[in-house]
Amino acid sequence: MNIIITISITAFIVLYAGLFKANKALLPLTVVGLLTALGFTLAAWNGNAVHFGMMQTDNFALAFSGVCIIGTLLIFLLTQNYFHAKSDNIAEYYTLILFALAGMIMMVSYKNMAMLFVGLEIMSVSLYILAGIRKRDFASNEASLKYFLMGAFSTGFLLFGITLIYGATGSFDLDKIQDYLIDSKSISPIFYPGVILMMIGLCFKVGAAPFHFWTPDVYEGSPTLITTFMSTVVKTAGFAAFLRLFAGAFAPLHDFYAVPLMVIVCLTLFIGNVTALFQKNFKRMLAYSSISHAGYMLFSLIVLTKNSENNVLVYAAAYTFASIIAFAVLILVKQKTGSDSFESFNGLGKKNPLIAISLTIAMLSLAGIPLTAGFIGKYLMFLNVMGDYHMILVAFAILNALIGFYYYFKVIVAMWFKDGAEIELSTPAQYKVVLLVSVAITLILGIYPAIILNLI
Amino acid sequence: MENLTTQMAGVPLNHYIYLCAIIFTIGVIGVLTRRNAIVIFMSVELMLNAVNLLLTAFSVHSNDPSGQVFVFFIMALAAAEVAVGLAIIVMVYRNTKSIDINVLNRLKW
Numbered sequence: 425m426n427i428i429i430t431i432s433i434t435a436f437i438v439l440y441a442g443l444f445k446a447n448k449a450l451l452p453l454t455v456v457g458l459l460t461a462l463g464f465t466l467a468a469w470n471g472n473a474v475h476f477g478m479m480q481t482d483n484f485a486l487a488f489s490g491v492c493i494i495g496t497l498l499i500f501l502l503t504q505n506y507f508h509a510k511s512d513n514i515a516e517y518y519t520l521i522l523f524a525l526a527g528m529i530m531m532v533s534y535k536n537m538a539m540l541f542v543g544l545e546i547m548s549v550s551l552y553i554l555a556g557i558r559k560r561d562f563a564s565n566e567a568s569l570k571y572f573l574m575g576a577f578s579t580g581f582l583l584f585g586i587t588l589i590y591g592a593t594g595s596f597d598l599d600k601i602q603d604y605l606i607d608s609k610s611i612s613p614i615f616y617p618g619v620i621l622m623m624i625g626l627c628f629k630v631g632a633a634p635f636h637f638w639t640p641d642v643y644e645g646s647p648t649l650i651t652t653f654m655s656t657v658v659k660t661a662g663f664a665a666f667l668r669l670f671a672g673a674f675a676p677l678h679d680f681y682a683v684p685l686m687v688i689v690c691l692t693l694f695i696g697n698v699t700a701l702f703q704k705n706f707k708r709m710l711a712y713s714s715i716s717h718a719g720y721m722l723f724s725l726i727v728l729t730k731n732s733e734n735n736v737l738v739y740a741a742a743y744t745f746a747s748i749i750a751f752a753v754l755i756l757v758k759q760k761t762g763s764d765s766f767e768s769f770n771g772l773g774k775k776n777p778l779i780a781i782s783l784t785i786a787m788l789s790l791a792g793i794p795l796t797a798g799f800i801g802k803y804l805m806f807l808n809v810m811g812d813y814h815m816i817l818v819a820f821a822i823l824n825a826l827i828g829f830y831y832y833f834k835v836i837v838a839m840w841f842k843d844g845a846e847i848e849l850s851t852p853a854q855y856k857v858v859l860l861v862s863v864a865i866t867l868i869l870g871i872y873p874a875i876i877l878n879l880i
Numbered sequence: 881m882e883n884l885t886t887q888m889a890g891v892p893l894n895h896y897i898y899l900c901a902i903i904f905t906i907g908v909i910g911v912l913t914r915r916n917a918i919v920i921f922m923s924v925e926l927m928l929n930a931v932n933l934l935l936t937a938f939s940v941h942s943n944d945p946s947g948q949v950f951v952f953f954i955m956a957l958a959a960a961e962v963a964v965g966l967a968i969i970v971m972v973y974r975n976t977k978s979i980d981i982n983v984l985n986r987l988k989w
Contacts, residue, residue: 538949584934
């Protein structure tokens with residue numbers, strides 16, 4: 425509860441600071457607010473408090489809140505020289521990102537479906553504005569309108585699902601729904617369509633195939649920094665919400681929803697990886713790779729064990745920090761060359777070894793090479809499913825991971841082995857901090873995974 | 881109010897479910913087939929209102945007020961969404977002089 429209050433108050437303070445033209449104070453204020461929220465997250469660890477029957481800050485919620493807050497903090501550090509060049513009203517960017525973060529904290533810690541809906545909407549409405557924040561840029565307009573129409577459409581499905589489940593159980597409370605599923609002799613026939621509709625609604629939000637078609641356009645059209653936010657932190661929060669519902673309240677119905685989920689996972693992996701192969705544009709490639717990573721994260725729900733939630737946490741953390749590196753380098757390259765195609769990465773390694781090494785580690789982590797966090801994430805997911813002898817599924821996923829190698833290595837090859845313009849990037853100090861922290865987290869999680877393995 | 885509640889309870893719950901499912905489906909078909917951003921938007925609102933109606937019916941039938949409170953949440957957040965959504969549509973209209981979503985093909989689908 426303290427976490428949400430701190431973040432919301434920070435958002436208002438930043439808005440007022442913008443009103444009084446205190447542009448230099450915006451970033452320090454935000455960082456202080458987020459660090460305070462992070463402190464509250466650590467202080468509440470093992471507390472398992474329930475707030476008014478609406479939210480439960482158990483370790484699951486706190487761990488995901490921590491990942492979201494750290495990810496947002498790193499993204500805020502990337503704002504140096506980014507918004508100033510484009511607009512005068514930069515306080516609004518900060519405020520909207522903070523409001524979206526407050527919504528996400530609600531999404532990861534809800535105990536009542538009303539909070540799921542409210543949190544999801546607070547997050548989405550902020551993101552609709554952020555996607556279209558460049559009013560004169562046509563791509564940004566288009567991304568915003570598409571995101572808005574698809575988001576509102578998927579909310580309709582989610583709400584209809586919630587309503588049917590309420591009709592069957594008479595409650596919005598997750599514990600009561602679970603008790604209903606365990607105790608009652610015959611489950612009401614309207615419960616099952618409710619589960620499927622909620623699954624569709626949430627799959628839209630996390631961008632899993634066949635409900636992924638908005639993702640590449642929205643990610644490509646939005647400003648790169650907002651894309652970073654959407655494809656890392658927002659995705660993590662979406663998965664936490666997914667998991668809280670399907671691995672928690674609906675766990676007794678696992679036999680029912682496992683089959684449609686398996687179809688979704690296979691489609692997501694296949695479409696994400698194969699389409700990413702044909703992309704010429706680095707930003708769009710990252711959008712498709714984020715679809716395929718959604719597939720790997722949904723893997724944990726196919727076989728529910730006590731480790732499922734922790735596995736998603738590891739995977740989400742690995743994916744978030746590696747993607748932040750990739751997008752940070754993309755922002756730098758685009759500022760210098762004005763293009764985000766693969767060619768603009770040619771020969772980057774000769775003049776900018778530090779940046780090129782960071783990006784190489786990020787790509788290796790996304791591809792899942794040992795000694796990086798991405799490998800641990802994939803390994804845990806596959807191990808979990810292998811325990812139940814879904815061999816064909818694991819083989820299919822490994823095949824897809826191999827396809828992934830190709831397009832991630834394309835970037836590495838372009839940087840180190842191709843001759844290009846040999847531009848020298850100007851790297852502001854804050855970008856160096858972000859790159860170093862993200863690389864450190866990626867390597868530490870890859871070499872000593874024990875620190876995060878039994879967190880939840 | 882009491883009288884109204886008893887009258888509403890006289891209609892079998894199944895009928896409400898069928899009615900709302902039909903309205904919801906009309907909304908979904910509207911979103912998928914129409915090309916005008918405003919009409920798509922209206923169809924989304926139709927979906928949300930089908931949900932509101934069904935929530936109220938369930939709430940009355942199970943004598944539990946929390947369903948009606950949820951309707952308030954939906955109305956409030958739908959209003960917020962309308963405010964942002966119409967602003968986005970106006971912004972697109974200013975740049976393209978059209979609200980047909982077929983115009984939005986600069987980024988390939």
